Amino acid sequence: MQVPLVDLHAEYAMLRGEILDALDGVFTGMHLYLGPETEALEAEWAAFCGVDHAVAVATGTDALLLGMLAGGVRPGDEVISVGWTFIATLEAIVHAGAIPVVVDVDPDTLTMDPSLLAAAITPRTRAIVPVHIYGHPAAMTPIMDLAAEHDLFVLEDAAQAHGASYHGAMSGSLGHAGAFSFYVTKNLSAYGEGGMVTTNDADLVEKLRMLRNHGRSATGHEIVGYNGRMQEVQAAIVRLKLKRFVEWQARRRSIAARYNEALAGLPLCLPFEAEDCRHAYHLYMVRPADRERLKAGLEEAGVAYAVHYPLPANRQPAMAPWGLNDVVLPVSDRAAEEVLALPIHPMLTDDQIGHVIDTVHRTLS
Ligand SMILES: Cc1ncc(COP(=O)(O)O)c(C=O)c1O
Numbered sequence: 001m002q003v004p005l006v007d008l009h010a011e012y013a014m015l016r017g018e019i020l021d022a023l024d025g026v027f028t029g030m031h032l033y034l035g036p037e038t039e040a041l042e043a044e045w046a047a048f049c050g051v052d053h054a055v056a057v058a059t060g061t062d063a064l065l066l067g068m069l070a071g072g073v074r075p076g077d078e079v080i081s082v083g084w085t086f087i088a089t090l091e092a093i094v095h096a097g098a099i100p101v102v103v104d105v106d107p108d109t110l111t112m113d114p115s116l117l118a119a120a121i122t123p124r125t126r127a128i129v130p131v132h133i134y135g136h137p138a139a140m141t142p143i144m145d146l147a148a149e150h151d152l153f154v155l156e157d158a159a160q161a162h163g164a165s166y167h168g169a170m171s172g173s174l175g176h177a178g179a180f181s182f183y184v185t186k187n188l189s190a191y192g193e194g195g196m197v198t199t200n201d202a203d204l205v206e207k208l209r210m211l212r213n214h215g216r217s218a219t220g221h222e223i224v225g226y227n228g229r230m231q232e233v234q235a236a237i238v239r240l241k242l243k244r245f246v247e248w249q250a251r252r253r254s255i256a257a258r259y260n261e262a263l264a265g266l267p268l269c270l271p272f273e274a275e276d277c278r279h280a281y282h283l284y285m286v287r288p289a290d291r292e293r294l295k296a297g298l299e300e301a302g303v304a305y306a307v308h309y310p311l312p313a314n315r316q317p318a319m320a321p322w323g324l325n326d327v328v329l330p331v332s333d334r335a336a337e338e339v340l341a342l343p344i345h346p347m348l349t350d351d352q353i354g355h356v357i358d359t360v361h362r363t364l365s
Pocket of ligand 1: 061160182183
């Protein structure tokens with residue numbers, strides 16, 4: 001039996017008729033970007049996240065970049081994020097012309113450790129970008145408190161956290177703005193690329209709408225912007241999947257619960273869910289005592305796995321010019337040696353889940 005990390009074939013088989021109809025609708029209307037599908041998705045995603053506005057963009061990276069620019073990040077500003085993230089978080093800071101500053105993460109959730117933030121704030125700090133890694137929300141209350149004290153803009157990197165919640169509020173509604181990705185492997189995904197910025201701030205919305213479309217306003221090209229437009233075909237596909245999203249998230253959580261129960265007691269750390277938080281389980285990340293052994297067992301049994309990330313983003317060669325390669329973040333550095341993601345997606349069959357569990361047991365017992 002083969003168990004893939006994501007199964008887009010199974011998903012397409014289920015949605016094929018509806019997707020082809022939706023694509024036909026887009027091509028018949030020939031409104032190919034920022035049209036009715038995009039507008040409807042913006043309204044639906046804003047409602048889902050419990051915010052007033054959502055602005056659709058081309059990618060999650062654009063959501064981060066344009067979110068920061070709209071939030072007032074300017075060249076030379078410092079933006080504090082984490083090393084334990086996908087490189088796009090730090091790339092977006094650099095593309096905004098800002099200087100990335102990284103802090104370490106909490107050992108349980110692997111999200112920004114708020115107790116390290118105060119020491120990282122300088123007079124040049126303009127924004128904080130916490131990352132809801134793997135789908136677990138960052139500790140937003142202390143982060144927002146500190147941001148308020150220092151008048152800093154907070155942009156959630158919610159690229160992996162569709163449907164997560166923190167103290168009853170949805171990801172994307174916790175900071176001044178939230179950035180989502182609809183990349184193909186994400187919990188809610190396009191068949192290609194897509195992204196979204198969520199916010200309650202109407203001023204931000206106006207700027208974002210200009211920034212994503214070459215700075216265009218009703219009167220002309222008011223500012224220098226970007227081509228960050230969402231494509232209608234992608235918006236139509238994301239909307240179709242959004243109809244199933246609550247059900248799919250429930251399935252992810254039930255798979256996580258099954259893994260949690262079945263794998264307890266083995267020599268591996270299971271994913272942590274902080275009190276009053278809802279994990280979106282984008283990834284089911286374990287930390288085995290012997291990762292090489294688990295990798296070999298999974299490979300032999302046809303179970304796909306992933307190591308996110310083999311290196312903290314700050315240690316990637318691309319970050320050398322910002323002096324980040326030598327920043328020692330002990331929790332992140334240790335995580336890079338320990339983490340391993342097991343398959344978790346709504347299309348997994350009960351037999352596949354059983355096969356993953358049996359394989360981990362056989363390998364580690
Ligand atoms: C944490 C994080 N931030 C940002 C991104 C960037 O999103 P995209 O690939 O849609 O540009 C991703 C995903 O790729 C991500 O996992």
